[in-house]
Amino acid sequence: MAVEQTYHPGLDGVIATETNLSFLDTEQGxxxxxxxxxxxxxxxxxxxxxxxxxxxxxxxxxxxxxxxxxxxxxxxxxxxxxxxxxxxxxxxxxxxxxxxxxxxxxxxxxxxxxxxxxxxxxxxxxxxxxxxxxxxxxxxxxxxxxxxxxxxxxxxxxxxxxxxxxxxxxxxxxxxxxxxxxxxxxxxxxxxxxxxxxxxxxxxxxxxxxxxxxxxxxxGHLHGGANEAVMYMLLDANTPEEFETLLANKLAQKEKIMGFGHRVYMKKMDPRALMMKEALAKLSDAAGDDRLLRMCEAGEALMEKEKGLYPNLDYYAAPVYWMLGIPxxxxxxxxxxxxxxxxxxxxxxxxxxxxxxxxxxxxxxxxxxx
Structure with missing residues (x-):
């Protein structure tokens, strides 16, 4: 008798191996x-x-x-x-x-x-x-x-x-x-x-x-390359209002917004992103320039309201690296x-x-x- 096999596109939910190294406890964050x-x-x-x-x-x-x-x-x-x-x-x-x-x-x-x-x-x-x-x-x-x-x-x-x-x-x-x-x-x-x-x-x-x-x-842009794409988006705007408009236009054209959503963190913010958000605030305070922070916060609020999506690590790591002078x-x-x-x-x-x-x-x- 043939064994029934279940198809999981993208291997979603499939347990591939045992490990004692790490685990994402999404319930506890x-x-x-x-x-x-x-x-x-x-x-x-x-x-x-x-x-x-x-x-x-x-x-x-x-x-x-x-x-x-x-x-x-x-x-x-x-x-x-x-x-x-x-x-x-x-x-x-x-x-x-x-x-x-x-x-x-x-x-x-x-x-x-x-x-x-x-x-x-x-x-x-x-x-x-x-x-x-x-x-x-x-x-x-x-x-x-x-x-x-x-x-x-x-x-x-x-x-x-x-x-x-x-x-x-x-x-x-x-x-x-x-x-x-x-x-x-x-x-x-x-x-x-x-x-x-x-x-x-x-x-x-x-x-x-x-x-x-x-x-x-x-x-790949769907993995690590997202942080680069986020920074290029931020550079295409000069103010929080312009950034909101940029994201709204992308949503209207059904474009994927890099830096938001995660295959594991579906209903909450990537906890690593919150730490980088705090780091961005520290750098902004030290530089006396919080423009990038305000732009990111405006984009975060818009995406939560319009799509129910939350930032992943790349979203806030990108402006942090920019303020550190990293190409x-x-x-x-x-x-x-x-x-x-x-x-x-x-x-x-x-x-x-x-x-x-x-x-x-x-x-x-x-x-x-x-």
């Missing part, structure tokens, strides 16, 4: 990371605490945090050959494609590439966390016709990342806000890019291959660099308890008899 709520952690902890939590299963003490920071600072540099390859890319290359190339090339320098042991994979994850900010920043500088920058080991992880992007050492508030954004982007259960990484890892492909596939997934083309690469720890943790878990993904299809084509 919590993003659970190894038992902790990510939103609460974002108020008291830094990005490196989440790195330690995801890769070691526990929050670090002061000594462990210090050792992690030092460990990463000693591995910022990337092989010169990786930079040479990036210099061969045409100036029209999208920064996400440059990141994808740099990440793929980096895998060739891993002398234990075929080793899937958890300990080796964890060392690999730390190396990637250290090197990807250097690749993200310098690949963009190369495409922009600028000289590459050397990382500064004396700076904190987030401060160095932001320095390499802007060329300026960030002020305390700028470092704090940027670090919080990395934390909020660090892990989010099973979005498309994480699923992509796990599907690739399930073939026992290496971590670089799994993450390279995740870059391609995250580039729009780097919004999604930064997203990926911060998510590297979550992706790596998922690859490690997949390799440790592997089951090859092999779904079936609902066939809708013809069937002939001869």
């Amino acid at each position: 919590e993003i659970v990371i190894h038992g902790y709520d990510l939103i609460q952690l974002s108020k008291t902890n830094g990005y490196l605490d989440i790195v330690h939590l995801l890769l070691n299963g526990a929050l670090p003490d002061d000594d462990e945090r210090s050792k992690l920071a030092h460990r990463l600072s000693q591995s910022y540099d990337v092989p010169e050959e990786v930079i040479d390859v990036l210099k061969l890319l045409p100036a029209s290359t999208h920064p996400m494609d440059a990141l994808r190339t740099g990440l793929s090339v980096l895998g060739g320098f891993d002398r234990q590439l075929e080793n899937r042991d958890a300990e080796v994979n964890t060392e690999r994850a730390y190396s990637l966390l250290a090197k990807l900010p250097t690749i993200v920043a310098n690949s963009y500088r190369i495409l922009d016709g600028k000289e590459t920058l050397q990382p500064k080991e004396a700076l904190s992880y987030s401060s160095n990342f932001l320095y390499m992007i802007t060329g300026n050492e960030p002020r305390e508030l700028e470092e704090e806000v940027f670090d919080q954004s990395l934390l909020l982007y660090s892990e989010h259960e099973m979005p498309n890019s994480t699923f992509t990484a796990r599907v690739i890892a399930s073939t026992l492909s290496d971590m670089y291959g799994a993450l390279t596939g995740a870059v391609a997934s995250l580039k 729009i083309g780097l919004y999604t690469p930064i997203f990926f660099a911060s998510r590297t720890v979550g992706l790596s943790a998922h690859v490690i878990e997949q390799h440790n308890h592997n089951k090859l993904f092999r779904p079936r299809v609902k066939y809708t084509g013809p069937r002939y008899t001869t």
Whole structure:
């Protein structure tokens, strides 16, 4: 007897795997990371605490945090050959494609590439966390016709990342806000890019291959690329009223409004977006300019009224990055660099308890008899 199969378009509601890494509790409004709520952690902890939590299963003490920071600072540099390859890319290359190339090339320098042991994979994850900010920043500088920058080991992880992007050492508030954004982007259960990484890892492909596939997934406008689209929308208006009109016109033309709605947060605001909204308010206050904040709030109110949709993380992260002086083309690469720890943790878990993904299809084509 044939087993009845149920079709779920887009795999909505399908449980694809077991994990002890993270879970989106939409009823409680919590993003659970190894038992902790990510939103609460974002108020008291830094990005490196989440790195330690995801890769070691526990929050670090002061000594462990210090050792992690030092460990990463000693591995910022990337092989010169990786930079040479990036210099061969045409100036029209999208920064996400440059990141994808740099990440793929980096895998060739891993002398234990075929080793899937958890300990080796964890060392690999730390190396990637250290090197990807250097690749993200310098690949963009190369495409922009600028000289590459050397990382500064004396700076904190987030401060160095932001320095390499802007060329300026960030002020305390700028470092704090940027670090919080990395934390909020660090892990989010099973979005498309994480699923992509796990599907690739399930073939026992290496971590670089799994993450390279995740870059391609995250580039899409329906995933990570939404933050870029949000900022371009904001730049098309000058006042809250103009932004409301812009969004209203898009709705009238039945266009999709980027930065609103989420496949999981259907009836409430993405809790990460609220944290970035608060960060935007802090930056606006420090700059004495709240125009972007007022525009975003006007758009938020309009979309809730007209469509019952709420902001996702990208909606408020975009203006935050703009106020930090980050080029729009780097919004999604930064997203990926911060998510590297979550992706790596998922690859490690997949390799440790592997089951090859092999779904079936609902066939809708013809069937002939001869």
